[in-house]
Amino acid sequence: MPDQSFRKYERLLKRFEFKKVLDQGQKKRVDNICTVFWLPNGKEHRRLGIIASRKVGSSVVRNKAKRRIREVFRQIKHQIYPSVDIVIIAGKKTSFVPFAILKNKIAQSLWAQAV
């Protein structure tokens, strides 16, 4: 059983960290569901940041989108190149597509980047 934990040092927490990834990283859209940015960070672990603006919906919908993306990252993080910062911008459909589809789509996009 691989480690599926998701601790605080694995997250992006500051405004400038987000800005660096968004400005300098590479971008890919995932089928109207969300948008993924990535940038190598030179550390020994991956870090994830999630953006869910008010356009996505009410606070219930926004929090649900964040939790689902966090869950996907937790399950697939060992398939990703180890030292990279990732920012995912949630879209309106993120909270409503079935979880298996969401997981496959995000995994594919990150897998393609790793190769």
Place this chain on the structure above:
RNA sequence: GAAGUGAACCGGGUGAUCGCUUUCCCUUCUUUAUGGAACGGAAAGAGGAAAGUCCGGGCUCCAUAGAGCAGGAUACUCCGUAACGCGGAGUGAGGGCGACCUUAAGGAAAGUGCAACAGAAAGUACACGGCCUACCUGGGCUCCCUGCCCAGCGGCAAAGGUGAAAUGGUGAGGUAAGAGCUCACCAGUGUUUCUGGUGACAGGAACAGCUUGGUAAACCCUAUCCGGAGCAAGAUCAAAUAGGAAAGUGUUUGAGGGCGGCUCGUCCGAUACUUUCGGGUUGAUUGCUUGAGCCUGUCGGCAACGGCAGGCCUAGAUUGAUGAUCACCGCUCCAGUCUUCUGGAGAACAGGACCCGGCUUACACGUUCACUUCGGUA
């Protein structure tokens, strides 16, 4: 059985695996130490509206929060409450066959304003069309008086049409014509008074004067209440940058400041303000959850609510913790089978951010109680 009225409740449950936040315990690492980090274990972990931010408080700072003006809010009565614009019980008015519901419900006899169109007139009432010539003046008819006709000076507000609204209504008397001018009854107003009620008010009696329009969710008046800002309040620690430069203005004869405006008062008080140039930080801890707290019982009260006794401890995040997968049970809908099973779909509104009391709004499947009207049967 149908239609309806008013309250109260619920907001799926159990179990498993992985993961998140906080607290406690143990071990290890690090640190002079407080402390910090990691593995493991245990416990706890969103709502009835957490929402809108519409009111009221607690708490913190500004003076132990002061006076007046301005400004704002409220507006039948009594009670409840920390307080309220909230709640309870009543009163008046309006609606409904009824259960019951609605109600910003002080003052128009302090003043200013407003009322389209229509209408004579929309307010110190007026006189379009009308009615009348008793009194007075002039003219005519008439032999004269009496009398008649016309006009004037005047009198009148009954009938007319308009409008949302036109100065009480009906009847009789009265008169030149009329009029609360007088009378009877009715409606309404004011004063005094009796009875009931804590009170709003209700019921009755006497007298007065006949009558005073609507609008204050128009300005306003009256009464009561309100100091300001808000946990990004406030407090502590650490780091970094700077204790900058130039010009102008004011000042111990008091500058300037004390978180909405003005005046006063009071406190602090030696540097303050404006413009231009240049530079830098926005971390950690605390506030932070024991509170007008929740549950049970009992007593007082119609009730809201309050007193007493016992028990309980129940989120504290900061890119912001509740998710993913699975099994079973329960609910709703659809299809098959066929009278109890199988399969599929679905389960709302919605997420704490200092904390409480209310109000308002959103809400799936449902449950319970009390009452009303109509119909049927006995």
Place this chain on the structure above:
RNA sequence: UCCGGAGUGGCGCAAUGGUAGCGCAAUCGGCUGUUAACCGAUGGGUUACAAGUUCGAAUCUUGUCUCCGGAG
């Protein structure tokens, strides 16, 4: 957390208690060989929603919804 503003035909805007209007757009007709321009006509509104005050409400009052903006 606190504080403002707006909502009227498809679009942009008027109307400060008294018949809901203007421009563009739309539809129809004319002009032209045809289109545009031009000329003439026509339709289109629960004034965001719900209550209330008033004889009468887009306007006044209260509550709600949606959108936009500001301060720290």
